[in-house]
Amino acid sequence: MFNIFPIDGGVCAVDGFFADGVKAGLKPDGLDIGFIYSDSLCEVEALFTTNKFQASPLKHYQHYESGFKSNFILINSKNANAMTGENGVDDIDEILDIAKDKFNITNPIMSSTGVIGVRLPKEKIINAIKKFDLNSKNSTNCAKAIMTTDSFHKEIALEVQLSDNKKFRIGAIAKGAGMINPAMATMLCFITTDANIPKNEIKKVLSEVNNITFNAVSVDGDTSTNDTIMLFSNQKASYNKDAFREALKIVMQKLSLKLLRDGEGSNKVVAFEVKGAKNNSEAEIISKALSNSLLVKTALFGEDPNWGRIASTIGASGCECDEEKLIIKYNDLVIYSIKDSILDKEKEKKAFKIMKADEFKISCNLGIGRGKFTSYGCDLSYDYVKINADYRT
Numbered sequence: 465m466f467n468i469f470p471i472d473g474g475v476c477a478v479d480g481f482f483a484d485g486v487k488a489g490l491k492p493d494g495l496d497i498g499f500i501y502s503d504s505l506c507e508v509e510a511l512f513t514t515n516k517f518q519a520s521p522l523k524h525y526q527h528y529e530s531g532f533k534s535n536f537i538l539i540n541s542k543n544a545n546a547m548t549g550e551n552g553v554d555d556i557d558e559i560l561d562i563a564k565d566k567f568n569i570t571n572p573i574m575s576s577t578g579v580i581g582v583r584l585p586k587e588k589i590i591n592a593i594k595k596f597d598l599n600s601k602n603s604t605n606c607a608k609a610i611m612t613t614d615s616f617h618k619e620i621a622l623e624v625q626l627s628d629n630k631k632f633r634i635g636a637i638a639k640g641a642g643m644i645n646p647a648m649a650t651m652l653c654f655i656t657t658d659a660n661i662p663k664n665e666i667k668k669v670l671s672e673v674n675n676i677t678f679n680a681v682s683v684d685g686d687t688s689t690n691d692t693i694m695l696f697s698n699q700k701a702s703y704n705k706d707a708f709r710e711a712l713k714i715v716m717q718k719l720s721l722k723l724l725r726d727g728e729g730s731n732k733v734v735a736f737e738v739k740g741a742k743n744n745s746e747a748e749i750i751s752k753a754l755s756n757s758l759l760v761k762t763a764l765f766g767e768d769p770n771w772g773r774i775a776s777t778i779g780a781s782g783c784e785c786d787e788e789k790l791i792i793k794y795n796d797l798v799i800y801s802i803k804d805s806i807l808d809k810e811k812e813k814k815a816f817k818i819m820k821a822d823e824f825k826i827s828c829n830l831g832i833g834r835g836k837f838t839s840y841g842c843d844l845s846y847d848y849v850k851i852n853a854d855y856r857t
Contacts, residue, residue, distance in 0.1 A: 466627065466704060467625045468624050468625075468710065468711055469623050469625070471622065473601070473603055473621045474604060474606075474619035475500055475619070475635040475637055475654060475656040476656075477623075478634065478656045478658050479633070479658050480698045481500065481502050481698070482501045482503070482601055483498065483602060483606040484596065485499075485602070485605035485610075486498070486592050486609070488588045488592035489592075490542035490543060490585065490589075491541065495605055497538070497539065497540045497609055498538075498540075498605065498607075499536065499537065499598075499606065500539075500654055500656065501567075501598045502536070502696060503698075504535065504698050505534065506533060506697055507666060508532070509667045509670055509695050510692060510693065510694040512691060513689060513690065515688065519546035519552070519576060519580075519689045520548055520553045521573075521575050522690070523552075524557070534570060534572065534573055534696070537575060537694070537696075538563060539574070539609070539610050540575075540576050540584070541576075541578055541611060541612050542578040542612065543582055543584055543585065544688075546690060552584070556584075559574065559584070559590060560572045575690070575692055576690060577610060577639060577652055603621075604617060610637070614639050614640065614726055618638045619635070619637045619638075620636055622634050622635075622711050622714060622715060624707050624711050626707060628702075632657065632701035632702050632708070633659075633701070634655065636716075637653070637654055638652060638654075638720075638723065639651060640726070651692075653693045655696070656695075657695065657698075657708075658699065659703045660697075660702060660703040661697055665705070670693065670695055673713050677717045680839040681724050681841070682839065730844075731843055731845060732819075732822055734823070734824060734840065734843075735823075735825040735838055736828070736841060737827040737836075739827070739830070740831045740835070741830050741833055741836065741837075742830075742833045742835055744835045744836065745835070746783040746835055748837040750777075750828070752839050753780070754774065754777050754828070756841070757773065762844055764841075764844075767816060767820055768819075769794065769799060769812055769815030771799045771800040775787070784832055786830070786831070786832065788802045789831030790828065790829070791829040792827070792829075793828075794824060794825075795818050
């Protein structure tokens with residue numbers, strides 16, 4: 465048995481972790497570079513984008529030997545340091561060498577987000593590093609510093625109390641609003657914990673939970689070059705496998721839904737529940753096809769209860785389906801079945817009321833097997849085009 469409680473502090477809620485954000489001049493205004501520091505070495509695991517053009521920070525991380533430990537990560541916004549070749553990796557080495565000279569850090573890591581194809585402004589970043597106070601516990605500043613088109617910062621922390629009165633904590637920050645597609649992580653997320661989780665269990669649980677959280681959300685169907693989920697464990701506290709997995713799931717689920725809530729120009733968060741599929745794999749394919757469909761997204765924005773867009777996406781998925789067995793619901797309202805497919809005025813009125821809500825569920829029962837999967841998406845509005853049309857400016 466265990467109990468999980470929300471607490472304040474983000475990544476700094478965990479004993480031994482520190483963080484802050486400062487202004488380096490990468491953005492016209494506001495914080496734009498942050499750090500997370502641990503006063504002891506941490507086990508580190510990461511999941512990276514499936515985009516084949518992985519950014520320089522990802523390549524730099526993978527230069528470290530398997531199983532390495534670290535106690536420091538530097539994160540900048542506005543510049544992705546992607547598609548910059550070996551120069552991009554060399555720039556990271558130069559910046560982190562300065563950080564190592566100034567602070568007591570081991571195997572420092574760098575992460576970046578922003579515009580692709582531009583080398584890092586090294587001097588600005590190096591000058592910002594000189595402002596860092598590693599005794600600072602300001603998770604919020606760090607969360608704000610890594611924002612790009614985000615309209616709000618994203619952080620969370622939990623305390624887990626075990627049955628033997630021992631406890632551990634887990635905290636996290638994330639950023640992301642656009643270029644969000646279920647193909648690993650599609651954003652940046654940094655997780656800290658003092659749970660004494662065995663090294664050989666970290667990657668497994670991180671991957672499992674990621675598949676049903678960050679890997680199950682979509683804003684626009686695009687996958688970034690920099691997507692990263694990274695977990696740091698200083699192993700100072702207790703550990704329970706089931707409790708840790710549940711806490712990690714809560715953290716990653718809440719942050720992934722915050723990404724959707726902050727989707728560039730989005731107004732609605734919608735769960736696409738698929739059940740009765742041939743198997744779980746086909747349920748996942750269909751669910752993600754729905755969360756990625758531009759026609760579905762625009763229907764959500766227009767609050768148009770057009771079940772035809774749902775059905776056609778299912779039929780185009782390549783998965784086994786049968787129109788005579790299919791049932792589509794908006795929340796508890798049956799919007800389509802072979803016996804009840806007419807969208808009359810009364811049903812349309814009820815459906816329209818559901819679709820006006822900020823959050824609702826579209827459930828599709830294929831009636832074929834036992835496969836199930838739920839992904840999450842948002843609507844696509846005029847503002848999305850406006851934001852991304854002038855992203856570099």
